[in-house]
Amino acid sequence: MSENTKKSDKATVLECRQLSSGYDDATVIDNINIQITEGQVFGILGKNGMGKSTLLKTIMGFLKPINGEIYYADQPIGGLEPQVLARRGIAYIPQEAAIFQDLTVEENLRLGLPSDRLLPSGMEKVAAYFPIIPQRRKQFAGTLSGGEQKMLLMARALMSDPKLMLVDEISEGLQPTMVENITQVLGQVAAKENTSVLLVEQNVRLVTRVAHSVALLEIGRIVQEMQLDDGADNELALTEMMRV
Amino acid sequence: MNYLFLDIITTAAILFIISSGLLIIFGVMKVINFAHGVFLTIGGYSSLVVTRFDWDPWFSMPLAFVVGCLLGAFIERAILRFLYHRPLDAILATWGLGIVLGQLIIIAFGREVQFADRPVSGAVELLGAFYSQYRLLLIIFAVLVAAAMWLLLKGTRIGLQTRAVIMNEPLARGLGINSSRVRLITFSFGAGLACLAGAFITPLSSVDPNMGLPWLVSAFMLVLVSGNSFLALAIACLVLGGAQVLASTYINPIIGGLTIAVLAALLLRLRPKGFAYD
Amino acid sequence: MTRFIGGVEADHGYLVLPLHVRFRAVCILTALALIVVLIGPFVLDPYTQSVLVRAFLLAVTALTVDLLWGTTGILTFAQGAFFGIGAYAAGLMFTHVGYTAGTVLFALLAAITVSMLVAAFVGWLAFWQGATSLYVAVVTLVLPIVVVQLIYSGGSFTGSSSGLVGFDAPSLSMSGWFWFTGTLMVLLTACAWVFIRSDYGRMLNAIRDNETRNRYLGIPTSHIKITLMMAMAALASMAGFIYACVGTIVAPEHAGFVFGTELVIYVALGGRGTVLGPVIGTIGLEWASAYISSILPFVWTIIIGTIFVVVIVIMPEGLLPPIWRTLSKKLPSRLAKAAKGKGAITFYPLAESDIKTFPANMSQPALDLSSVTKRYGHLKVLQGIDIAVMPGELVGIVGPNGAGKTTLMRCISDGLERSSGVIKVNGKDIGQKSPAAITTLGLGRSFQNTSLFESLSVSECLRLARYRHWQPSKTDTADRIGLPTAAMEVLESTGLTSQLDGKVNNLPHGMKRALELTMVLSLEPNVLLLDEPTAGLTKADRLMIGNILTDLQTRLGLAIVLIEHDFDFVKQVCSRLVVLHRGELVLDGEVQEVVNSDLVQEIYSGHVE
CATH class of the missing domain: 1.10.3470 (ABC transporter involved in vitamin B12 uptake, BtuC)
Incomplete structure (x- = not known):
């Protein structure tokens, strides 16, 4: 991160250094440098096709970096398989096809855990954030409403006690009240559980509410970064930033 | 009439046993295993080995299953895992493998038709008809296979993980499921099931190096019309197997032998989902 | 004014030679093989x-x-x-x-x-x-x-x-x-x-x-x-x-x-x-x-x-x-060089008279949808969509992801996709027609994910796009290919002309989008369906695509439907906006009117409009 970042004594959870990635030979993201510390919510704003999802897929190991390095908990993780990273505490919430529609809510949740023995304690944790999820445990996930499906996604990620959550446009197509709910949960998770969150969004309001730092992604490059200070009208500033 | 009914049910049972190993492999790996025929043959020769050593004929079944699992695990690690992105090449590679294994069998056991001891023989009276006891037993085996599959898939964690990989593999990997391990276990299990099926059908006829081949195409077609569903497979076995019995009885056995392949191809043309619902 | 744009075909690991050279090579090799066959029985x-x-x-x-x-x-x-x-x-x-x-x-x-x-x-x-x-x-x-x-x-x-x-x-x-x-x-x-x-x-x-x-x-x-x-x-x-x-x-x-x-x-x-x-x-x-x-x-x-x-x-x-x-x-290097050869290829603009674009019938909609519905099982992805697009109209379809925009595109371009409803292209019902048959009705569709032929060169892609009008030879490779003026213009103004020999794979993203558009225009459509044509483009590229689209609309009278997320772009180019939300058409009207409506404000709350 750039020099104007406030030095903090918190441990770095994720760091990308000069990261480039894409599909086959086509570079989609280029020279990305970000650093996320414990309990930090880092927002990445950008319009469609700017490489937001590609960045998350690369960190999660679905795409191999073309260049640069990714460090997670001070270990290089570039080139590791997604299942390995998931086991090491990275929870990935993809934008599309993110739940198993034909499995029950409970089965979806079990799949997020390394062992079924953790299910009861995980359920308790989930109930605290989303009381509706345990009530629907026997229901097929495909029968949930759009908002409930997003809650299930969050719940599944939270159950595994992740150190880092990668969240891809979770607010897309949701009612404002639901966006509000999810915003609050994200904030609490970062504050209470010390989980770091890398949040990729088009929704400026959501990012303003929860993120500590924001980067703007344009055509695969980070063109601007800023710290969100309390009190300032961050939403307006960010909206202006995105317009440019 | 009663014979006909029993023939249909037992034929469906045999087809189900034969195809289930292929179905589980196809479901998880999206790969049609052309070595399936040879796996059936290996099951037959497991029975023969048991006969040669004068062991109890029932022992041929666990033996076939274990041999199949080991062989399947080896093939998956040595060959198939390189071919997941090339499903058509996987067909060819498994077929080539089938040729090699078939020749090895010929070298080891010779070309001639041989007979293995049967665990059960004779006929029983059922519904006013005398019927082969072993064929009736196959119905129970089919039910056992189906029940075992159901328990494994629905009742165990690895079963849940397998279903997740079938439905959406990238998502499953993102949740920490080792899909490579799931594939290994699935292929190994499917191969074991195929060899077991070979041991099951051996008492119906004889053992020879090509005994698996005639079953191969029927099994493919049944799997293709069933999608990923064991229930659809059961229905397909009943309907198409029934058609086969009827055609063999009322037209001639050769037409009967073609029924499954032709009907399934036409069915897929008209209804690409086949017997799969949803 | 006649312009020619030339380039060399990419080498595909086999010989790419002009016909006469290739013909001579084949003749020599064939003659040699025949001599071997002739001698065979004697030895x-x-x-x-x-x-x-x-x-x-x-x-x-x-x-x-x-x-x-x-x-x-x-x-x-x-x-x-x-x-x-x-x-x-x-x-x-x-x-x-x-x-x-x-x-x-x-x-x-x-x-x-x-x-x-x-x-x-x-x-x-x-x-x-x-x-x-x-x-x-x-x-x-x-x-x-x-x-x-x-x-x-x-x-x-x-x-x-x-x-x-x-x-x-x-x-x-x-x-x-x-x-x-x-x-x-x-x-x-x-x-x-x-x-x-x-x-x-x-x-x-x-x-x-x-x-x-x-x-x-x-x-x-x-x-x-x-x-x-x-x-x-x-x-x-x-x-x-x-x-x-x-x-x-x-x-x-x-x-x-x-x-x-x-x-x-x-x-x-x-x-x-x-x-x-x-x-x-x-x-x-x-x-x-x-x-x-x-x-x-x-x-x-x-x-x-x-x-x-x-x-x-x-x-x-x-x-x-x-x-x-x-x-x-x-x-020997001389032979190897000859084998590489020069399969030079030239693109030239077609004369107006050669262009077979459907004559625009100004009195009927170029694209007409009535109660188009798409279901997956019980899930309704699209419900009773009615849209009519006249020639010379540029309609933007907006809505959040999952609203059914791309599904709608798919329904228009493939007769087997929709569950019910009638779609007419240039007055002709598409029925259950295949995408290829619908293309011949005058429809051209571009894709959201540039689904190009990654292993081909740019000029080969353009060749492919012309096969509808120009029967490919079974013996020869053409070295001159005519493109409609609109396609030529995109080719020139985007700088793709200097990339004709390059593999599509290696093109920058903006170039890929431009190629996609050129290919669609090469089909000589009068109805264009564009799925997020500006996704991932720079401001300058967006502006350029916008200008091309307005030009196609006003000068050539094309009916254009585009899916967009970028409201700035939509405001700049579209003459009309349609809003899809959860598979339903919720608004259809003038751009300003739609953008300022409460509904759009709510759907996009928090987003940069």
Whole structure:
């Protein structure tokens, strides 16, 4: 991160250094440098096709970096398989096809855990954030409403006690009240559980509410970064930033 | 009439046993295993080995299953895992493998038709008809296979993980499921099931190096019309197997032998989902 | 003003030469091969000759497998069955009717007719839209099984499992057969070699690589595949026919599934898609197995099987291409350079009179949707969508992800997609038409994920896009291609002209989008469907695409529908906006009116509008 970042004594959870990635030979993201510390919510704003999802897929190991390095908990993780990273505490919430529609809510949740023995304690944790999820445990996930499906996604990620959550446009197509709910949960998770969150969004309001730092992604490059200070009208500033 | 009914049910049972190993492999790996025929043959020769050593004929079944699992695990690690992105090449590679294994069998056991001891023989009276006891037993085996599959898939964690990989593999990997391990276990299990099926059908006829081949195409077609569903497979076995019995009885056995392949191809043309619902 | 844009075709690992050079090369090689065939009987013993006669006929059959599988991507096990049909036509005719010049001709005609009809039926079964390549392979697997079972059930008429032996047939000395089959094989190989390098052959390659995209370029892929399958069936059955005449024996094995797979093995080992590889491979393996299999009967099969598996896993391109690459490095540099050649290609703007764009009928909508609905099971993705777009209108469709925008595009461009409702393009109902047929109604669709032919060069992509209007040659590669003015303009203004030789894969994202647009415009559509044409583009590129679109709309009167997320862009170019939300059309009106509506404000709350 750039020099104007406030030095903090918190441990770095994720760091990308000069990261480039894409599909086959086509570079989609280029020279990305970000650093996320414990309990930090880092927002990445950008319009469609700017490489937001590609960045998350690369960190999660679905795409191999073309260049640069990714460090997670001070270990290089570039080139590791997604299942390995998931086991090491990275929870990935993809934008599309993110739940198993034909499995029950409970089965979806079990799949997020390394062992079924953790299910009861995980359920308790989930109930605290989303009381509706345990009530629907026997229901097929495909029968949930759009908002409930997003809650299930969050719940599944939270159950595994992740150190880092990668969240891809979770607010897309949701009612404002639901966006509000999810915003609050994200904030609490970062504050209470010390989980770091890398949040990729088009929704400026959501990012303003929860993120500590924001980067703007344009055509695969980070063109601007800023710290969100309390009190300032961050939403307006960010909206202006995105317009440019 | 009663014979006909029993023939249909037992034929469906045999087809189900034969195809289930292929179905589980196809479901998880999206790969049609052309070595399936040879796996059936290996099951037959497991029975023969048991006969040669004068062991109890029932022992041929666990033996076939274990041999199949080991062989399947080896093939998956040595060959198939390189071919997941090339499903058509996987067909060819498994077929080539089938040729090699078939020749090895010929070298080891010779070309001639041989007979293995049967665990059960004779006929029983059922519904006013005398019927082969072993064929009736196959119905129970089919039910056992189906029940075992159901328990494994629905009742165990690895079963849940397998279903997740079938439905959406990238998502499953993102949740920490080792899909490579799931594939290994699935292929190994499917191969074991195929060899077991070979041991099951051996008492119906004889053992020879090509005994698996005639079953191969029927099994493919049944799997293709069933999608990923064991229930659809059961229905397909009943309907198409029934058609086969009827055609063999009322037209001639050769037409009967073609029924499954032709009907399934036409069915897929008209209804690409086949017997799969949803 | 006439502008020409030139470039050199990308090298695809095989020779890309101008026709006259290529023609001369083929002639020289063919003549050499023919001389070898001519000398053969003088130096080879009769047994070797008979082995090679069989090998030549199998090589012809393997060639048909290569054109279907290697070139077009249809994995087929059925060519053995067509070979068998030809063989049995000869065997049955000569056994039951007798051998005269008349029966020879009649049997040959019957063999070819029957196998073409069977191929047409198999093609109908196999090549419906959406059939997976796996399904196609399995259908071709069923055919030999059916044919063999029919032979078995024919009793003494077909000779059942022992086949037919000892009938009178056209007889030649072994040397005579050697010359006849050898010449036939060499000539057919030469034809195939020229064919797969022609524009038509490139089109078949493109179908292999991305069939769906071809459909949207107006290329009737199913039809082409069926035709190719029929032609290849005719060739294979001819080979079978000659085979029966040479040996005066036919047996069910000659039609069987195992024989069909053997052919595929030969092609895979030789090098799929190379023509020469499969031919050389077949002859070499047949010759080797004739000698070795008698010494080491079981081990030989194991060796072949093992090599086959290893080749498939480790070097799927087969044995010839790596050998060729090694050899070509050792060629004198002058020859190697000649082999690289200059396949220069020029693009020029078409005269107005050559452009076949549908005459815009200003009084009727160019695109008319009424109550279009799409369901997946119980889930309604689109509900009763009504939109009419007049010529010269530029309509933007907006809405959050999952609102059904792309589904709507799919419903318009593919007649099988929607669950109910009527869609008319230029006044014509699209019914259940395929994407290729809808393209001929005047519709052009671009894709959200640039689904281009990644392995092709830019100029090759443009060639493909022109095949709808311009029949690709089966022998030649065109060096001048006309493009509609609109496409030429995009090509020039985006700087794609300097990238014509580059692989699409290596293009920057903005260039890919521009190429996508150029390809769609090359179809000469008057209704354009564009799915997020500006996603991932810089502001400057967006501006440029916007200008091109407004120009197409105002000057050429195209009806344009575009899906967009970028409201700034939409405001800049669109004349009308449609809002989709949860599969329903919730707003349809003037741009400002829609943008300022409460509903849009709510849907997009928090987003940069």
